[in-house]
Amino acid sequence: MGDTDDSGFSVDQVIGSSPRIFQNKSLVSVGTVPDEDRIVGRQEEITNVALSLEDIIYNDVPDNIQIYGKTGTGKSLVSRHVSSKITERAQENGVHATNVYVDCNANNTITRASRTLYFSVFDELDDKYGVKAQPSISPPPKRGVGWKTYTEELWDIVDDYYDGLVIILDEIDLFKDFNNLLHALSRARENDEIETYISIVLISNKTTQFRNKVNQRVKSSMGGSEFVFSAYNAEQLENILENRRDAFEEGVLGDNTIGRAAELAADEHGDARKAIELLNKAGMMARRNMDETVTENHVTEARDLVEADLLSKSISTLPDQAKLVLYTLTKRLNGRGDTASTSQVYDRYQTVAKDVESNVLGYQRVSDLLDELEFLGVTMSERKGRGDRRGIKKDHELNHRPAIVLAATLAEDPRLQTLESVSSPEDILQ
Ligand SMILES: Nc1ncnc2c1ncn2[C@@H]1O[C@H](COP(=O)(O)OP(=O)(O)OP(=O)(O)O)[C@@H](O)[C@H]1O
Numbered sequence: 452m453g454d455t456d457d458s459g460f461s462v463d464q465v466i467g468s469s470p471r472i473f474q475n476k477s478l479v480s481v482g483t484v485p486d487e488d489r490i491v492g493r494q495e496e497i498t499n500v501a502l503s504l505e506d507i508i509y510n511d512v513p514d515n516i517q518i519y520g521k522t523g524t525g526k527s528l529v530s531r532h533v534s535s536k537i538t539e540r541a542q543e544n545g546v547h548a549t550n551v552y553v554d555c556n557a558n559n560t561i562t563r564a565s566r567t568l569y570f571s572v573f574d575e576l577d578d579k580y581g582v583k584a585q586p587s588i589s590p591p592p593k594r595g596v597g598w599k600t601y602t603e604e605l606w607d608i609v610d611d612y613y614d615g616l617v618i619i620l621d622e623i624d625l626f627k628d629f630n631n632l633l634h635a636l637s638r639a640r641e642n643d644e645i646e647t648y649i650s651i652v653l654i655s656n657k658t659t660q661f662r663n664k665v666n667q668r669v670k671s672s673m674g675g676s677e678f679v680f681s682a683y684n685a686e687q688l689e690n691i692l693e694n695r696r697d698a699f700e701e702g703v704l705g706d707n708t709i710g711r712a713a714e715l716a717a718d719e720h721g722d723a724r725k726a727i728e729l730l731n732k733a734g735m736m737a738r739r740n741m742d743e744t745v746t747e748n749h750v751t752e753a754r755d756l757v758e759a760d761l762l763s764k765s766i767s768t769l770p771d772q773a774k775l776v777l778y779t780l781t782k783r784l785n786g787r788g789d790t791a792s793t794s795q796v797y798d799r800y801q802t803v804a805k806d807v808e809s810n811v812l813g814y815q816r817v818s819d820l821l822d823e824l825e826f827l828g829v830t831m832s833e834r835k836g837r838g839d840r841r842g843i844k845k846d847h848e849l850n851h852r853p854a855i856v857l858a859a860t861l862a863e864d865p866r867l868q869t870l871e872s873v874s875s876p877e878d879i880l881q
């Protein structure tokens with residue numbers, strides 16, 4: 452980009468000039484829900500989930516389930532896949548069933564989640580029967596009404612049209628007030644609000660933290676089974692990637708490209724999302740360099756980028772002040788394994804907050820935000836001694852290399868890019 456002579460340059464020279472690397476890039480895009488024949492392994496998990504929901508196809512009572520497991524272990528994939536199969540099979544049996552998927556990261560309040568539930572069902576009914584044109588159903592307004600209006604209206608339409616309903620609440624731990632919603636959903640039938648059989652599928656990658664927050668009342672009304680998905684090993688990851696080899700043009704992948712991606716993704720815990728992202732980014736890197744093959748070196752080079760990218764997605768849910776705190780902690784540390792106390796972080800945080808012209812939070816709020824970072828798995832902390840006048844003393848460290856955390860934090864908070872004088876967060880990783 453530092454070229455001074457750009458005479459004669461045209462974007463036409465760029466478009467279409469790089470070697471053909473991908474044949475179907477969506478196969479290595481993590482957002483794509485793969486077809487059944489791309490799902491490798493997980494037979495036991497698929498069977499467990501299917502057996503819990505199965506009664507829906509016989510118009511009978513299904514189980515509620517909770518699915519736990521580390522990130523990238525196929526929890527979302529398996530639940531979406533099985534629930535859509537259940538709906539299909541129910542249809543074949545003459546049972547009217549459907550499933551709704553709620554991403555609690557994007558719908559993290561009870562009003563948002565219940566609105567999403569209502570409108571997912573409503574929109575599907577509109578696709579099937581054109582209900583928007585029917586005066587008998589008028590959806591509640593999208594703003595200005597409480598969550599109970601949405602659930603009451605939901606039960607009305609569900610009861611009228613469906614015998615069975617699967618509700619998937621994914622990343623439920625990111626939901627602020629899940630106890631009330633879970634209680635309302637799991638009690639609807641008992642309270643005679645509907646006759647439809649409902650199965651609630653809860654998914655979380657924060658097993659213990661989430662379990663501890665579920666109150667007793669919800670535990671007893673939810674009941675049901677609990678499944679834990681284990682991390683993949685390198686061989687399983689290799690199979691998952693092999694099954695998507697046709698994302699690339701034939702002959703483009705080097706001998707050990709897939710093997711290397713599987714190996715790196717199995718490094719911390721076997722994470723299929725990371726494996727797929729590594730292959731995707733390696734391909735992009737080859738293309739950018741005008742290389743005609745994607746080699747294991749491209750995979751190795753892509754590693755930092757992928758780690759920073761995955762981390763930035765998870766910190767994107769944090770409030771801006773938490774990003775400032777994370778940035779401060781990162782700058783305070785000299786490497787992985789180094790620690791800083793809450794007071795040390797707080798002292799430096801005040802300067803950083805002023806530098807980016809943000810308001811400065813009090814000590815206790817910053818200490819709470821450090822706890823939030825730990826909950827997210829970005830940091831680890833340990834209580835030290837008996838504390839001082841500011842309260843309990845804790846030492847904090849990062850679960851990733853500081854450069855990765857720094858790049859991820861900058862990507863999520865442009866104010867910090869100015870402090871670091873970089874034009875792109877990727878510059879940190881060079
Ligand atoms: N067994 C598998 N076969 C094929 N692809 C898989 C398999 N398991 C996971 N994947 C793919 O890996 C990616 C991550 O899987 P998924 O989204 O289901 O993980 P998750 O357990 O829900 O993770 P998180 O807790 O971070 O949400 C997806 O793109 C998914 O398609």
Ligand SMILES: [Mg+2]
Nearest residue numbers: 526527528621
């Ligand atoms: Mg998921």
